[in-house]
Amino acid sequence: MTKTEHYAVFGHPISHSKSPRIHGLFAEQTRQRIYYAAQDVAADAFKAAADAFFADGGKGLNCTVPLKELAWQYAGRLSERARKSKAVNTLALQADGGIWGDNTDGIGLLNDLTLNHGINLLDSRILILGAGGATRGILAPLLEQHPACIAIANRTLEKAETIVNEFADAKLSCCDYAGLAGRQFDLIVNATSASLGGQLPPLTDDLLAASGCCYDLAYGNQATTFVRWGMARHARKSLDGLGMLVEQAAEAFALWRGIRPDTAPVIALLNRERQIPNSFS
Template sequence: MSNKDRYAVFGSPIKHSKSPRIHQLFAEQTQQSLEYTAEEVPADKFKESVDRFFSQGGKGLNCTLPLKELAWAYADHNTERANLSKAVNTLALQDDGSILGDNTDGCGLVADLNDNHDIFLKNSRILILGAGGATRGIIAPILEKSPQQLVIANRTSEKARDLAEGFRDWGKIIGCGFAEIQGHQFDLIINATSASLYDELPPLAENLLAEGGVCYDLAYGGKPTSFVRWGVSHKAQKSLDGLGMLVEQAAEAFFLWRGVRPKTKPVIERLNFARGFV
């Protein structure tokens, strides 16, 4: 067995995960000695798999779909942002043997927008499509940047309104159905639905994107997603997918585990080059 510190990502499905490659590049860049693997773990095997991983000397885990809510419940204690989202994507073994849960998705998104694309959220009109767990994880970090307004739109309007209500103390936020955003325009539209995974789109009005506006899809793939293509066809200033967010949230997890913050731009560039994006 390797003497290197062990980390992994658990999820289902997981075979196409880029996380092992990302953390390998982080480790090489920062001269950290570790190994990071991907393991297929369905929800009904989550607890026993995590117990085994840490009992065998594992130091930290990333958890992706469908395990983030289970990871939140598993952790001995969670960060504030993890408790707000009720989801955890990073588990870290502490010196006292306890397990800390964190959610680095939202700060990863904001870092990608701000640092990599010069997109700043203060006083902007922001629309998030979808009211599931992905949206819950990014609301607080967005509201911390003081947008003019944050709107959550969902097929089931009640779910969007309930989600917005939970964050009303953080800033100006409302929830509604897709039909209620007709006639409004937004400076930034974030797709947090699963539609892109099926090369589909949520229902979108033609004039939804303000002039000079930006589209951002939390999903990513080997080619532009359906929502990224929609943004391009509607003359978005930038139409981006979530690869940069993936790298940025991984960097935050790496920092939590190792106390060293890797540079993300070289890693994003290498991954984009590998998938033919320049």
């Protein structure tokens, strides 16, 4: 009989994580024998905890806040998308004992936007709010969709400028929030954590173009403040990040197990449990 192999998600805090449930559903669907747990790991304990996990036979890790940059440093080898983003959310033990680092956040967002919700990014005007690690993780896949432009808005302009300079793409620009005056966008992505606390950056009412869409990387059991902002401004779709969470998990699962699960029934189940219709999630 094939033995059960161990995987985990590290983060701090981590008790709210839906990842064990998601990977459990994936394993059931694909008939894979795995055990997946959540472990609270602070930044200063990450290396020791990761060393112990792999030494004890662990096969793969997901890493969330505040560990993605540390996981990037920990990995012995990096995917191209991880190298560009300078953040890793997936670690995989390789046959020779090396640790592979990948970032599946960007492709997770892209799959949710384009495959699950039919949002076409070609020639679109995209705005990303925030200039942290989450923005780094999604930029390369968005640029590969050939948008007309991507603007990064952040309270501290220098942080946004650093990202723009590193990615060095002609379609990429940045500004502070005051610099958004008079501009409109077809897709606005909230990559800050502010909306979970009921806060929003200072956004003008005319920022979203007619038939534009909003997407919050954060998610909760209720619509986030940013999702509600988009709905109040008649966004064609105003979505939260649960679909992205499931899609990025599916990419990690495929990296580890060599089989990609069907995400649609998992997303639908999680939405039913939190009583949010698919059109708003």
